[in-house]
Amino acid sequence: MDKAMSNKGVIMLYIFPALFLLLALIYIPIVQTGYFGLMKWNGMGSKEFIGLTNYSRLVQDSLFWSSAYHSFLLALFSVLSLVGYLMISVVLAGKIKGADILRKIYLIPMLLASVAIAQLWMKIYHPTNGILNSMLMSIGIEEPPMWLADPNLALFAIFIPIIWQYAGFYILIYYAALKNIPESLIEAARIDGATAWDIAWKIKIPLIMNVIKVTIVLAVVGSLKYFDLIYIMTNGGPNGASEVMASYMYGHAFRGFDFGYASAIGFFLLVICLVITWIIRKATAVKEEIQY
Amino acid sequence: MGKKAHTLLVAMLAVFMVVMAGCSSSNEATGDSGSNGEKTIKFMHLWPTGSAKQHNLITSDIIAEFEEENPGIKVETEVLENEQYKNKIKVLSSSNDLPDVGVTWAAGYLQPFVEGELFAPLDEVLNDGLQDSFVAGTTEAYAINDQTYGLPLELNxxxxxxxxxxxxxxxxxxxxxxxxxxxxxxxxxxxxxxxxxxxxxxxxxxxxxxxxxxxxxxxxxxxxxxxxxxxxxxxxxxxxxxxxxxxxxxxxxxxxxxxxxxxxxxxxxxxxxxxxxxxxxxxxxxxxxxxxxxxxxxxxxxxxxxxxxxxxxxxxxxxxxxGPGVGLFVAENSDVQEESKAFVKFFVEKWGERAVTEAGVIPATKVDTASVDLPDMYIDILNELNNASNLxxxxxxxxxxxxxxxxxxxxxxxxxxxxxxxxxxxxxxxxxxxx
The missing domain is CATH 3.40.190.10 (Periplasmic binding protein-like II)
Structure with missing residues (x-):
């Protein structure tokens, strides 16, 4: 093995397939998208080069910025929800009774397809027959909110299933990370008289800081490019009240036949994600690495 | 150790080849000739067995009839649900990879496809005696710059x-x-x-x-x-x-x-x-x-x-x-355009005969209410349609x-x-x- 790995030709040979696929399926399309963004193009037929018109239109497009604002709100809520997941994981990893069952319960939403989750929550939110409004009506509220039809509520009504959907995923990550902390460390702390709170706050969380950083990036980037539930549950409506960047892009490409502008949005979305990721990495960089 | 690594490499290459093969097969031109000189028309429609059972049945029947009358031509179908269909057509258009025959909508929807020269004009099919069987005003919705690019199937x-x-x-x-x-x-x-x-x-x-x-x-x-x-x-x-x-x-x-x-x-x-x-x-x-x-x-x-x-x-x-609902188009770059046009003509005629009685669809072609047995509500609607001052x-x-x-x-x-x-x-x- 060592011999093979020192041979540059062999290394190239091994890397090539993965590299080729990555280039062909990810990087080249990204460059192409940026290029299409410079075109007036309806998705078929000829393209007309219009320079940066699409991008300047994007900067001035208030609908785009409102959808971007919604995306950032989602990112904010997702990150806040991480705190909750972390707490749940700390409790679960702390050898409580039934932790195993609870962990599985939290994981179940992750096993459902987005479409199924969307259908489920659309039934829950149904203005007249949904269980949510039926419950509200049975406790005496005569005009319960019309969750997905009310422009002030629609966005937040969708946030709930989105956050619920990913709970299992993050809990699983935190749980695994917490389980990796050597028992001896915890025991040593306990002998020194540390409370459970101290152990969690001063030992466990600093030790899994790297994992937390990764989940923040995942949550933020995942939120910024989020699409599925919104597309199915409201399609960005009513009138853009729950539009996010990705659904706005989709609308322009596949309903508005404006692939040029949609490409510009897509490329811009990528740039935003890259910048945000970089900022998070910078902001959360720790000077000294804490180790076991 | 080295041997194992090479086995792995071979396995990876195999996977790679499969992926590449998967990517390339979709680029083949539509309507390729079969091995024994058989021609294949690719037909994409939006009547899945589940949500549009009757439509689906009639379509399969018409295809079977067409294949019987035209030995050597096969019709291959791909069926998608409405919204998925709309999306797939757009994706296929951007890679110039449309099926030979497919379903489209009229007027503004049609425009970019015609401008992109993706659809073939169907006037010769219409002038071949088919025009008279359409209700006035239906094919017009499919005309752009005096050429007709789709044959309507429904009138609503x-x-x-x-x-x-x-x-x-x-x-x-x-x-x-x-x-x-x-x-x-x-x-x-x-x-x-x-x-x-x-x-x-x-x-x-x-x-x-x-x-x-x-x-x-x-x-x-x-x-x-x-x-x-x-x-x-x-x-x-x-x-x-x-x-x-x-x-x-x-x-x-x-x-x-x-x-x-x-x-x-x-x-x-x-x-x-x-x-x-x-x-x-x-x-x-x-x-x-x-x-x-x-x-x-x-x-x-x-x-x-x-x-x-x-x-x-x-x-x-x-x-x-x-106005007219969906219609059929023929792809401009189809290798079997003549056969596709013949198929579209055949389909429209047969559809007109069967759609109203079997699927409950009012076809864009004229219906002889006297000769078919229809529920009263249909007769009433058809009468309203005949008396309509405007659509x-x-x-x-x-x-x-x-x-x-x-x-x-x-x-x-x-x-x-x-x-x-x-x-x-x-x-x-x-x-x-x-x-």
């Missing part, structure tokens, strides 16, 4: 369906004028019944209501000429139409939360007898006549009426929102895709009262003049 109008049982319970009569209609709405809301079922998440559903008001206030031309830029969207009639929509909303004429419900969800309010009225295209007719999955009692209790006239308005009661094509189909998006979003805001009627008109005008 949108009446208001109503539940006779509910009407009887509250002593209501079919309205002739809009005042009577408003009375009905009032009586029903007073009694806690939702007057109108609407699922406006899909937006075109609300557009139907708006279009009727536009027609009844300003006559048949006002909306069409605003769209084709002969007129303006700030016409008083178009503003009044928007005002009237908001009055209906204020009077709770529509079921609760309609802006968050899809058409199917809205429809279910009508189908389970919770709402008294529902406006929809005649493609819904089977649900009120022949569809065995719907209880007989419900089917018998459904009638329809024409959208009432507005006092002082220019529109008359026989003017309908509607206004669905607004979002008339418009180009970008403007249609603006229109549909504005419709949703109008119903949600997030835009004033004046702004509603103005934003339409801006979007249309930007084109």
């Amino acid at each position: 109008i949108a009446p208001v369906y109503y539940n006779k049982a509910i009407f009887e319970e509250y002593g209501l009569e079919v309205p002739e004028t809009y005042e009577e209609f408003q009375e009905i709405v009032k009586t029903l809301t007073d009694n806690g019944v939702a007057p109108i079922a609407l699922g406006n998440k899909d937006r075109w559903t609300g557009s139907l209501w708006y279009m009727y008001f536009a027609d009844r206030f300003g006559g048949p031309e006002v909306l069409t000429s605003a769209i084709n830029r002969e007129g303006t969207f700030e016409d008083p009639a178009l503003v009044s139409a928007a005002e009237e929509i908001q009055k209906l909303v204020d009077n709770n004429a529509f079921n609760r939360g309609f802006n968050g419900l899809s058409n199917d969800e809205g429809k279910s309010e009508f189908m389970n007898g919770k709402a008294a009225m529902y406006m929809m295209g005649t493609w819904e007719l089977p649900n009120y006549t022949t569809n065995e999955d719907v209880p007989q009692e419900f089917r018998d209790s459904i009638g329809f009426f024409k959208f009432p006239t507005v006092e002082g308005g220019k529109g008359d009661v026989d003017s309908f929102v509607g 206004t094509l669905f607004a979002d189909v008339q418009m180009s895709a970008t403007v249609a998006e603006t229109h549909l979003n504005l419709i949703q805001s109008l119903f949600g009262k997030e835009v004033t009627p004046e702004d509603f008109a103005k934003q339409h005008e801006d979007a249309l003049s930007r084109e």
